[in-house]
Amino acid sequence: MLVVKIGGASGVNINSIVTDIANQTASGExxxxxxxxxxxxxxxxxxxxxxxxxxxxxxxHTSRYTDKRTLEIFLMATSLLNRRLVGQLQNLGINxxxxxxxxxxxxxxxxxxxxxxxxxxxxxxxxxxxxxRITNVNIETxxxxxxxxxxxxxxxxxxxxxxxxxxxxxxxxxxxxxxGAIEANKLVILSNVSGLLSDLADPNSYIPNISTNDIDDxxxxxARGRMKRKLIAAREALDxxxxxxxxxxxxxxxxxxxxxxxxxTLING
Amino acid sequence: MLVVKIGGASGVNINSIVTDIANQTASGExxxxxxxxxxxxxxxxxxxxxxxxxxxxxxxHTSRYTDKRTLEIFLMATSLLNRRLVGQLQNLGINxxxxxxxxxxxxxxxxxxxxxxxxxxxxxxxxxxxxxRITNVNIETxxxxxxxxxxxxxxxxxxxxxxxxxxxxxxxxxxxxxxGAIEANKLVILSNVSGLLSDLADPNSYIPNISTNDIDDxxxxxARGRMKRKLIAAREALDxxxxxxxxxxxxxxxxxxxxxxxxxTLING
Numbered sequence: 394m395l396v397v398k399i400g401g402a403s404g405v406n407i408n409s410i411v412t413d414i415a416n417q418t419a420s421g422e423x424x425x426x427x428x429x430x431x432x433x434x435x436x437x438x439x440x441x442x443x444x445x446x447x448x449x450x451x452x453x454h455t456s457r458y459t460d461k462r463t464l465e466i467f468l469m470a471t472s473l474l475n476r477r478l479v480g481q482l483q484n485l486g487i488n489x490x491x492x493x494x495x496x497x498x499x500x501x502x503x504x505x506x507x508x509x510x511x512x513x514x515x516x517x518x519x520x521x522x523x524x525x526r527i528t529n530v531n532i533e534t535x536x537x538x539x540x541x542x543x544x545x546x547x548x549x550x551x552x553x554x555x556x557x558x559x560x561x562x563x564x565x566x567x568x569x570x571x572x573g574a575i576e577a578n579k580l581v582i583l584s585n586v587s588g589l590l591s592d593l594a595d596p597n598s599y600i601p602n603i604s605t606n607d608i609d610d611x612x613x614x615x616a617r618g619r620m621k622r623k624l625i626a627a628r629e630a631l632d633x634x635x636x637x638x639x640x641x642x643x644x645x646x647x648x649x650x651x652x653x654x655x656x657x658t659l660i661n662g
Numbered sequence: 663m664l665v666v667k668i669g670g671a672s673g674v675n676i677n678s679i680v681t682d683i684a685n686q687t688a689s690g691e692x693x694x695x696x697x698x699x700x701x702x703x704x705x706x707x708x709x710x711x712x713x714x715x716x717x718x719x720x721x722x723h724t725s726r727y728t729d730k731r732t733l734e735i736f737l738m739a740t741s742l743l744n745r746r747l748v749g750q751l752q753n754l755g756i757n758x759x760x761x762x763x764x765x766x767x768x769x770x771x772x773x774x775x776x777x778x779x780x781x782x783x784x785x786x787x788x789x790x791x792x793x794x795r796i797t798n799v800n801i802e803t804x805x806x807x808x809x810x811x812x813x814x815x816x817x818x819x820x821x822x823x824x825x826x827x828x829x830x831x832x833x834x835x836x837x838x839x840x841x842g843a844i845e846a847n848k849l850v851i852l853s854n855v856s857g858l859l860s861d862l863a864d865p866n867s868y869i870p871n872i873s874t875n876d877i878d879d880x881x882x883x884x885a886r887g888r889m890k891r892k893l894i895a896a897r898e899a900l901d902x903x904x905x906x907x908x909x910x911x912x913x914x915x916x917x918x919x920x921x922x923x924x925x926x927t928l929i930n931g
Contacts, residue, residue: 437738440710440711441709441710442709465742468741468742468745469706469738469739469741469742470738472737472738472741472742472744472745473734473737473738473741475741476737476741476762476764476819476828477828479764479765479826480764480821480826480827480828481826482826483764483767483821483825483826484825484826484827485826488766488767489764489765489766490761490765490766490803491761491762491764491765492759492760492761492765493745493760495745495748495749495752495758495760496748496758496759496760496761496812497757497759497810497812498752498757533810534759534810534812537806537807537810538806541766541802541803541806543765543766543803550745552749552752556752556753557748557749557750557751557752557753557754558749558753559745559749
């Protein structure tokens with residue numbers, strides 16, 4: 394069992410990823426696909442006159458402030474990506490089935506309605522944020538889809554634990570939690586970089602291996618920006634029992650096949 | 663087994679429909695929900711600087727010309743509605759599960775890539791249209807969801823019979839085909855009118871009963887605009903074995919309960 398996360402950033406080659414998913418499926422691999430959508434959400438927000446507002450928490454993490462309208466834009470953007478992926482996979486004869494964490498309460502999250510940020514050196518509190526931290530995965534839904542021969546394609550949206558509010562969740566961490574819940578051996582995280590880079594100026598300088606003991610050090614001292622989140626997701630996946638996480642290049646041909654052969658940053662549990 | 667179509671036009675009271683779906687489900691009714699999205703698609707298209715273009719066929723039917731961009735807008739709008747409905751139902755404790763006709767190839771359609779229209783009295787051919795006519799329903803997917811305790815909520819999008827192209831399909835007709843395939847007893851079509859009106863100026867002038875023999879006459883001589891499509895959908899549902907179609911008011915409290923008690927235009931097979 395393999396979980397593949399497809400990053401939403403520009404440069405990621407969706408065609409080659411989709412073709413490789415078809416190859417993997419043909420060779421008998423059981424797959425779950427999770428995707429992002431941040432870039433398309435940003436684009437759509439700008440087109441709709443509601444550009445994203447990125448905020449930085451006291452601990453230094455950057456995230457998208459998700460007010461009600463931003464949430465709706467995020468839902469539309471991730472749904473469009475989901476439909477596109479399902480269509481492309483179906484076109485290759487793969488019986489893909491799109492869903493979000495709302496459907497059958499697949500991904501349940503605790504809403505972070507108040508976020509503490511730092512802006513121009515000042516601490517502020519933002520309310521009415523629609524983001525969440527996943528607390529529970531109802532994996533039976535995905536198992537049932539797999540049992541009926543489908544390849545689940547999951548959008549990074551969760552449902553509030555206390556009701557039916559849709560929440561923006563981090564796609565990498567959603568993939569990690571799904572991989573843990575489905576007892577996947579491996580999680581492949583594809584993005585527009587070739588792995589955890591030791592030198593940001595050199596796109597080929599990816600670190601081939603990180604041991605579990607070194608993840609925290611890598612998060613704090615090597616990773617920048619989005620890569621911090623990917624490593625946090627990797628740690629969550631390993632904590633949940635996944636054997637190996639591979640952070641790999643999604644811009645190349647056969648990205649999954651190559652990742653599984655060791656091209657990328659391998660993190661072993 | 664009951665199929666409920668929720669119209670996408672303004673005035674339809676989503677809250678009262680969702681509450682009534684919860685009531686029906688609590689009383690043991692097995693339900694499938696199908697929704698529209700035309701109004702939200704129009705709104706979104708206008709916001710994005712790509713307003714809809716409505717065209718009239720040689721036979722007098724009006725439809726949305728769906729170029730590539732309009733298709734994407736339609737996918738986003740219907741997905742947003744789908745996510746909203748699923749969230750609202752989940753909020754009431756109903757284990758809703760959203761899907762479109764792409765997922766598991768639920769709704770397969772023949773693409774009408776060339777449409778013949780009349781504009782300013784002249785005949786024209788429009789190409790690159792992304793609309794379709796449903797040719798096949800893979801109902802096993804919906805049965806599997808019902809078996810696992812879910813209420814399917816279906817967006818009016820189909821997949822091309824020859825591959826993986828998403829297609830805009832008429833929501834009423836999609837509901838009719840689903841109702842036939844799942845062997846539903848009844849199809850309730852809720853919109854912002856109280857039924858087939860004998861007098862368009864009087865919103866309460868709905869015709870209480872139409873026999874199968876009279877449908878064609880009603881389509882040709884009584885119905886106007888969208889109501890023609892609803893009657894065509896009703897005829898398709900009856901042809902597919904559904905026992906009764908009810909075209910009813912979606913603006914009121916308990917719209918499904920009242921429709922099932924006979925408030926609306928009843929068409930018996």
